[in-house]
Amino acid sequence: MELDFSAIIPALPGLWEGMAMTLQLAALGILGGVVLGTLLALMRMSSNKLLAKIAATYVSYFRSIPLLLVITWFYFAVPFILRWITGEDTPVGAFSSCLVAFIMFEAAYFCEIVRAGIQAIPRGQLGAAQALGMSYGQCMRLIILPQAFRKMTPLLLQQSIILFQDTSLVYTVGLMDxxxxxxxxxxxxGQPHEFLIFAGVVYFLISFCASLAVKHLQKRLSV
Structure with missing residues (x-):
């Protein structure tokens, strides 16, 4: 079988639109996942047993089911939930439902990364800050979290690379990534092999270059 890649160049504008969709979905999913994951991490470390239990259950549940199932479930569930809340049929596109699925799913993994980063900070710093009259929220926002995010940046970026690769699963709901x-x-x-090979090479190059950047950043932060 001979492969002919000449048709790829004229198709690049359409492929770029798909890549823009992929990058937008990944960027928003990472941002939302980190924010929600940070809140979950703080809940897990809370002295309130109910909050800690809710967060632990959330993390255990989403880390125990496949992402493909979450994407499919949210695609059908989000419109139903909105109709139940508003009483009206609210159109929800595939992009919005996939974004919600990625945020909810990845938050469970970002939560554990953030929690590990916070626990890596000596507890004496929190006690010293509270002794100076700072509240728990101020201690976390001004002292603990900035140091924790510096330590866990490589892990957050590695999980972000995984999320970028996982965006390819949105084909199940017809989203044109x-x-x-x-x-x-x-x-x-009529050239499915050529275009799939090209797509695989692009995913590999982006993920490989991003992995090299993460390793370089990890070495710089360890100095």
Missing amino acids: FLNAARSRGDIL
């Missing part, structure tokens, strides 16, 4: 755009264009032109 980069992989789906490449697959569709390949089917239309």
